[in-house]
Amino acid sequence: MTATATEAPAPAAPISVARGYRFELVKLLSQWRVRLLVLVCWLAPALFVAAVSRQSSLPSDTVFGRWMHATGWAGPLVLLGFSGSWGLPLLTSLIAGDVFAAEDRLGTWRHLLVAVRSYRRIFVAKALASLTVILLLVAGLACSGIVGGILAVGDHPLAGLDGHLLSPGDAAGRVLLAWVCALAPTLALAAVGLLGSVALGRSPMGLLLPALVALAMQLAQMLPLPVAVRLALPGYAFIAWSGLFTSPAQLGPLLVGVGVSLVWAVVATALAYLLFLRRDFTNLTSDGSGRRALTAGALPLAGLLAVTVGVIAVSTPSLGSGIGQDKVQRSVATAFAHLYRLQAGQLNRPDVAEEQLAATAACTKGDGLVAPEGPGNDWRCVVSWHLPGTAATGNAIYQLDLTSDGRYVADGDGPKEVNGYFQVRTPTGDEPNPLWQFDGNVELLSSTPKG
Structure with a gap:
């Protein structure tokens, strides 16, 4: 009699990343709050920009807010400034900050591990699915804001931050x-959200971490x-994009920020990945550790910040405030000259x-009693110019x-x-003196001075 040997069944192979990605993406988009976020990001900005552009009072304390009556390209920039401060951090918290912690709250790690059979995958x-949803939300904010501005006000030239007029095509490209540049700090916050979601588990601090940062x-x-x-x-790139709207563009701070x-x-994604691989999923009560979050998350990022400060300080002239008298005078004189031409055209001169x-501009700070450098609301500038064919100098x-x-x-x-307040007739209606x-x-x- 011959014995029949039975072969042991081969272990099941892990499912592919593509299949796991589709599963995680469908799981995210099936949540009602994510669907609501998508709907809000694709509809609300257009309504907001259109409504504000039609108001008599504008958000002039926001960059480009005073131009929302003049061109539809100002609205998406006002929206970008608000989104960089509040909107995008909250979106990354709700998506990336919850993508791992949700499994802890629902107790579904064992089912997911049995189905996928690979921590790495x-x-x-999960990281790719959360990134896709975040990109979808950011695209909605940008497209909706642009559409709302163009439909409400029109495709008109935009005055840059040095006063020069950008053609509609140029303005569209820069907007x-x-x-796109704002995506870089958004990705950084999303990575911090992944790190918090892995390290802190179901703790609400993981969800709030990107917004708090x-x-x-x-x-x-x-x-x-x-x-x-x-x-x-x-997060400096949320601010530095304004350098795109000068001529020539102020690309140095923007490139560094990006x-x-x-x-x-x-770095934050790599830290989250390493923490995830070391996670003990056999212990159902272990879903994160404050000590682990400090030693493997906060301390490495603090070290990264210190190294980055050192590299920037060595490679660029950046140890002071960066604001000096010569820079202020050049900026004010350039903006005045460009806007003077805009005013002359509006007044048919x-x-x-x-x-x-x-x-030219002569600027002092604190009535000349303090050094003319650094920020403050006590700067005073006297602009001088000369019109051809006249002997007098304007001030x-x-x-x-x-x-x-x-x-x-x-x-x-x-x-x-x-430079007093009076109304000037423009193709889009009466506007304040530029x-x-x-x-x-x-x-x-x-x-160095710019040519």
Whole structure:
């Protein structure tokens, strides 16, 4: 009699990443709150921009807010400023900050591990699914804001932060590029959300971590920090996109901010991945540790921040505030010259090139009693220019409120016929005198005059 040997069944292979990704994506999109977020992001911005653009009072304290009556391209930029401060951090918290913690709350890790049979593929599938949903939400915000602005106001030129007019095509390209650049800090916050979701489990702190990190970075940007520290924060690209709207574009801080954000995204995702591989899924009560989150999450990111500050400080002139008298004077004079031409066209006066105006600015801080550098609302600038064919030199006074990130609002202080408040007729309706109040930007990393 011959014995028949039975072969042991081969172990089942893990499912593919693509299949796990589709499963996680469907699982995310089946949640009612995620569906609601998608609907809100694709509809609400258009309604918001259209409604605000039709109001008599505009959010002039926001960059490009004062231009929402003039062009539809200002609305999506106002929306981008708000989203960078509040909207995008909250979205990353609700999506990336909950993608792993949801399994802890529902107690479904054992079922998922049996089905997928690979820690690595579970992590990759969840990370890619959350990234896809976040990109869908950001795309909705951008597209909806643009559509709402164009339909409500129209495809008109946009005045940049140095006063020069951007054609509708140029404005469209820069608006889209600004939203693309904002993806980098969004990815950094999403990676922090993944890290918090893995390290803290069902704890609500994991869900809130991206929003809390974003809030801390906003508060830090308000402080008089050295430029190196400011640029080393992963959220700086939410601010630096404004440099796209000058001529030439202020790309230095923007490129640094985007690069820092991408490094944070890679490092935080790698930390989350390592923590996930070390997770003990056999213990149903173990879903995260505050000590583990500190040693394997917070401390490495703090070290990354310190290294980034050192690298930026060594490679760029960024140990001070980045705001000096020469920079302020060049910025104010350039913006005034561009806006003077815009005002002349609106008042049907002869056009004069900026080179012929030869506008210059003399700026002091604190009535000359303090060093003319750093942020403050006590900057005062006297702009001088000369019209061809006239012997007299024109002068206009501005009071500046200059923030620590280089943005300022110049408020006209006379003479009234030049920079006072009066209505000017434009193709889109009556608008305030463009020289009355205007926004500007001082490039923090600029060290030499621009030609």
